[in-house]
Amino acid sequence: MIFRAFLFMLFWAVNSVYSQEMPTIQQISIDSKQLNQQRNMLIYTPNYYEESSLTHYEVIYVFDAQSREFFDLVHSLLSFAAPSNEYIVVGIMSNYIESLDYSRNNDMLPAPLHEDPKTFYNGYNGNADNFLGYIEKEIIPYMESNYRTKPGRLAVGHSLSASFILYSMFKSPNLFDAYFAISPNFASDKERMVDEFKQFDFDQLNHKNFLYVSNADEGINYWKEWLPARNKVYEFLKNSVPSDKLTSVIKEFPEEGHWPTFAPSLIYGMKAYFKISDQFLPSPSKNTYEVTINLTVPSKEDEVYITGNQDVLGNWNPQALKMERKSDFERILQLNVHSPAELKFTRGSWGTEGEVKSNGGLGNIYINPEKTTSFEFEIVGWADKME
Numbered sequence: 600m601i602f603r604a605f606l607f608m609l610f611w612a613v614n615s616v617y618s619q620e621m622p623t624i625q626q627i628s629i630d631s632k633q634l635n636q637q638r639n640m641l642i643y644t645p646n647y648y649e650e651s652s653l654t655h656y657e658v659i660y661v662f663d664a665q666s667r668e669f670f671d672l673v674h675s676l677l678s679f680a681a682p683s684n685e686y687i688v689v690g691i692m693s694n695y696i697e698s699l700d701y702s703r704n705n706d707m708l709p710a711p712l713h714e715d716p717k718t719f720y721n722g723y724n725g726n727a728d729n730f731l732g733y734i735e736k737e738i739i740p741y742m743e744s745n746y747r748t749k750p751g752r753l754a755v756g757h758s759l760s761a762s763f764i765l766y767s768m769f770k771s772p773n774l775f776d777a778y779f780a781i782s783p784n785f786a787s788d789k790e791r792m793v794d795e796f797k798q799f800d801f802d803q804l805n806h807k808n809f810l811y812v813s814n815a816d817e818g819i820n821y822w823k824e825w826l827p828a829r830n831k832v833y834e835f836l837k838n839s840v841p842s843d844k845l846t847s848v849i850k851e852f853p854e855e856g857h858w859p860t861f862a863p864s865l866i867y868g869m870k871a872y873f874k875i876s877d878q879f880l881p882s883p884s885k886n887t888y889e890v891t892i893n894l895t896v897p898s899k900e901d902e903v904y905i906t907g908n909q910d911v912l913g914n915w916n917p918q919a920l921k922m923e924r925k926s927d928f929e930r931i932l933q934l935n936v937h938s939p940a941e942l943k944f945t946r947g948s949w950g951t952e953g954e955v956k957s958n959g960g961l962g963n964i965y966i967n968p969e970k971t972t973s974f975e976f977e978i979v980g981w982a983d984k985m986e
Contacts, residue, residue: 622646622674629741633733634726636699640664640738641690643674644746648687651959653976656687657751658742660734660775662760663703664690672862673755680869682876685962687746691738693730693760706730707759709766713789720787731767735774749939749965750881753777753872757861759784761812762792768808769795776879777809777872781864782817782857786828793831801842809879810847811868812836815860819853846878883909883937888968892922892932894944895977899927903953903978907942907963911935917945917952939967946981953978954985 625642641664645656664670670690677686693703701723708724710716716725742748754764754775761783767774785792812833818826836847848871852860872879896903903922906913911934913919922930922944941963944953954961956977966974 620647620650623648627741629737631733631737633729633737636696636701638733639692639694641667641670641688641692642742642746643670643688643690645677645684645686647959648747651957651962652747653955653958653964654685654962655747655749655965656685657753658746658748659686659688659753659755660691660738661688662691662707662754662756662763663693663758665692665694665703669755669757669861672865676866676869680866681873683962687742687748689738689742691734701726704759707763708787711788712791727763727766728770730763731770731774734767735771739774749967751776751879753779755779755781755865756783757781758857762787765792766795768810769799772803773805775808776806776881777811777876779811779865779868779872781813781861781868782815783812784825785832786822786824790828790831793828793835796832796835797839801840801844804842804844806880806882807844807846807878809872809876810836810845811850811871812847813850813852813860813864813868815852815855815857815864817857846875848872883939884969885937887911887935887937888972889933889935890940890966890968891973892934892942893925893973893975894922894930895975896928896930897978897980901930901978901981902946903930904945904947905932905942906945907936907940909937909940911937912940912942915943917943917949918947936966936968938969939965941965944976944978946983950983952982954980954982 622643622645627640627642629638629640631638659673661670661673674688677684693706695702704720704723705726707727708720709727710725711719752775756764761780764778765780765783768778814829818829833849836849850867852864855863892905894903904918905920905922906915906917922932925931943963945951952961955964956979958964
């Protein structure tokens with residue numbers, strides 16, 4: 600697989616009296632072995648991405664990004680709906696390829712089980728499994744190798760791409776952790792997806808997942824078959840999911856059309872998700888890894904505590920674990936942690952939290968001990984001593 604970055608541009612500037620790095624959008628050309636095609640994708644990185652070299656990011660995968668407005672709306676809304684801007688957004692494109700007589704529907708639709716593949720969506724179907732392999736084996740590994748990502752993958756789709764991301768849950772249950780399926784088609788192939796919901800073993804999910812499903816006026820004045828199929832899925836999600844590993848939110852927008860519903864539906868879904876998003880992150884590994892944390896401090900009088908997201912890190916108790924003095928301006932601690940780990944430094948209370956160099960302010964520090972076991976950080980200031 601060959602990845603060639605061919606376009607890099609600044610997207611917007613935020614006016615400020617302070618110097619500030621701007622968000623960027625990069626377009627990547629991909630020679631996909633899974634699809635045997637050349638494809639493009641868009642990658643949005645937030646402001647301070649290069650400057651905050653210790654910060655890691657969850658990734659939102661937006662399908663149908665050949666309609667650029669889907670991709671742009673997702674990353675634009677993060678500033679308003681997300682509790683932080685620590686997200687990378689990837690736009691997955693599915694263009695029509697005239698020489699191959701290949702369309703976006705080939706990507707989104709598996710071969711039908713109940714209808715003739717030659718006539719189902721005019722024959723533009725049947726490549727969804729390869730497209731899923733492209734996402735799973737090429738796109739996601741590329742992102743995780745070339746960008747500072749951390750656990751937490753979100754998928755956003757509209758119409759048939761919404762149907763596709765739900766199909767991905769059935770076929771590869773732990774590929775994503777949250778799904779935003781806006782106006783999916785549950786009726787196609789004689790309500791195949793209704794049956795897949797009912798037959799799916801939700802215990803295949805490694806942890807609790809989030810599912811947001813919405814609809815517009817489909818099934819009311821047009822596409823009449825959508826309404827009964829949708830009602831069956833909604834009834835199942837509300838009353839019959841045989842597991843606590845899926846939290847679903849359903850929202851109807853009957854005054855909106857199929858296309859314009861994307862904006863209000865996405866806003867609603869994002870707000871619903873970010874209120875409870877901590878529930879849907881993958882759990883740390885069962886195995887532990889011995890790590891060494893080295894810290895440079897601004898004053899030789901500093902007594903430093905470390906805390907984080909695990910029992911061994913005190914479960915965010917700011918004075919649970921004191922670091923050892925290595926020298927006047929160095930502190931050190933060795934311990935066994937699960938992977939990944941998130942942590943902070945304090946002088947014994949949250950009011951004395953430390954800002955770590957190259958970590959974008961007072962955000963959590965993310966470490967992956969499966970890749971390296973020795974870490975070096977520098978405190979550039981304490982919260983109670985900053986002007």
